[in-house]
Amino acid sequence: MPLFEWDGSLALGHELIDAQHKSLVELVDQLHGACLDGAEGSDPRSVLMALYKYTMFHFSEEERLMKQANYAEYAEHKAEHDTFVSKLDALAVQAKQGRADIGQETLKWLVAWLLNHISVVDKRLAACLPKG
Ligand SMILES: [Fe+2]
Ligand SMILES: [Fe+2]
Numbered sequence: 001m002p003l004f005e006w007d008g009s010l011a012l013g014h015e016l017i018d019a020q021h022k023s024l025v026e027l028v029d030q031l032h033g034a035c036l037d038g039a040e041g042s043d044p045r046s047v048l049m050a051l052y053k054y055t056m057f058h059f060s061e062e063e064r065l066m067k068q069a070n071y072a073e074y075a076e077h078k079a080e081h082d083t084f085v086s087k088l089d090a091l092a093v094q095a096k097q098g099r100a101d102i103g104q105e106t107l108k109w110l111v112a113w114l115l116n117h118i119s120v121v122d123k124r125l126a127a128c129l130p131k132g
Helices: 015-035 044-068 074-096 104-128
Strands: none
Touching: 015 044, 015 104, 044 074, 044 104, 074 104
């Protein structure tokens, strides 16, 4: 059973941002799948690095759109992104040291953060952007 699934209620009506959020949700769910006991196939460490890279890409895209639009809440929004990146940074350091023990608490934190960020903070941003 998936931990985190994309559903239409997360869509913000901005094509680029929605597509990227869908990919992020899929990567978090893949990470959950790779961390299940006895999971075969994906290595949690490689999924974590893919999530890390995609997150950096997505945040830089949103930050670019915010700058382009002279978005008033840029600093607060970027500070939220930085919180998530710090968490992934810490997990990536652990993974590089061979400790890829991404537990349920961590996965729940990632899901809760993303849900809140998309449905509150990104929603506010999308409402101020031209559709694209
Ligand atoms: Fe964001
Ligand atoms: Fe976002």
